[in-house]
Amino acid sequence: MNANKNEFRTPYWRVVGTIAWKDLRAEIRGREMVTSMMLFAAISVMIFSFALELDDQAQQETVSGVLWVTIAYAGTLGLGRSLSAEKDKGSLDALLIAPISRSALFYGKMLGNLLFTTAVGILMMALLTILFNINLFLPLLLLVVILGCLGFSATGTLVASMSVYARAREVLLPILLLPIVLPVIISATRSSVAIITELGTEDWLPWIQLLIFIDIGYMALAFFLFDFIVEE
């Protein structure tokens, strides 16, 4: 028999939305990921705020580094849970035997992770605004946080799906993820510094453009790689 591969598959975007919605609902109930991410992020920011006694100018230049280091580490903590919970309870197999595109499964998981990471990023912006006495609620900075979290979630979901099959996955995830996600963090940090210190467009625009380029690149890479990663 000759079958069009997509004829039997559930529509792509329905799958993406259904998986993200399920993750959101399960997280709101269980609060396993976001609670640990937020607790870790809040404690890190508190430590930074008490450790760094800086003048106004230095604080403005430092705060974006604190923001992105915290998002990166707190995000790694959450991403580990995102796929390992599916694997441990066998539900990843239930998803893989459903007539859905595997890349749709990836984007669904990524969308869920993006929501959680962005929520942590926004909470960090609020905490840093209070503790460092600098207003971080700037529309452009919010855009950078969303773009940075998008790149982080795309690479993070991909790497977490690779490490989930490994025995020492808790150790392996940060070792694999942080070098790969470094271009995202650097672009996000540089554009954040330029926005917070109110530099000109020519100082932040190239970094934001680079961030968008990296995001698209990583998401496209995941589209092609995810099928091979979850294959035995």
Add this chain to the structure above:
Amino acid sequence: MIVIDKLTKAFGYYPVLRGIDLTVERGQFVGLLGPNGSGKTTLLRILAGLSKPTTGRVTIGGWQVPEEIAAVQRQIGIVSHLPLLYDTLTAEENLLFFARLYNLPTSERADRAHTMLKRVGLEKRSRDLVQTYSRGMQQRLAIARALLHDPAILFVDAPYTGLDQDASALLDELLREVTGITEGARTAIMTTHDLRRAYNLTSHIVILSRGKVGYYDTTATLSVNDLPQIYATTTGAAAA
């Protein structure tokens, strides 16, 4: 109908399946027996599209695995020793989630979920979180999830792991129901180490030994007392 032709599977240099030839006709319930490492679960995972064969050919309902896997996945349901469910969702939410993934029509999803919950005797606990369920209840819900899209074929992988006697008896009854007695012909393959249970539930027995089919026959021609001896002779291992 499931046709497996010269199927091999190796993990690295280690061969797990060494040339399986097997045909399962529509409506047959096959008990797949064999010691640990004989390739039972690997075979089921290949049939479900979770693992790719190294060589050989598999067709299910005329569709090739893994080339036409989406068409195959519409026809199969899986029950495993893990419930494949989400603890922090209710039973109803779990079924509705999978109903969306299987693209059941919006108007039918809720009805179908409730029908399945009723069938497995969980309708009164449908709004409870799965994490509050006993192991036996989770397995019953797993059967409801596997049958939600009304598959023609059911793969059952060591479903009795961790179940007490009462829960196992309930599962027996449910498997009998869904594989033929009350619902007509549904093809099923079940892996288990429990020879007596396999004999009582299934229509055919297949014993895998070192990645090959070592024995194949109908249960009607067998005596339950002969099965342990046949198993031991085929596998070289003591029967469970």
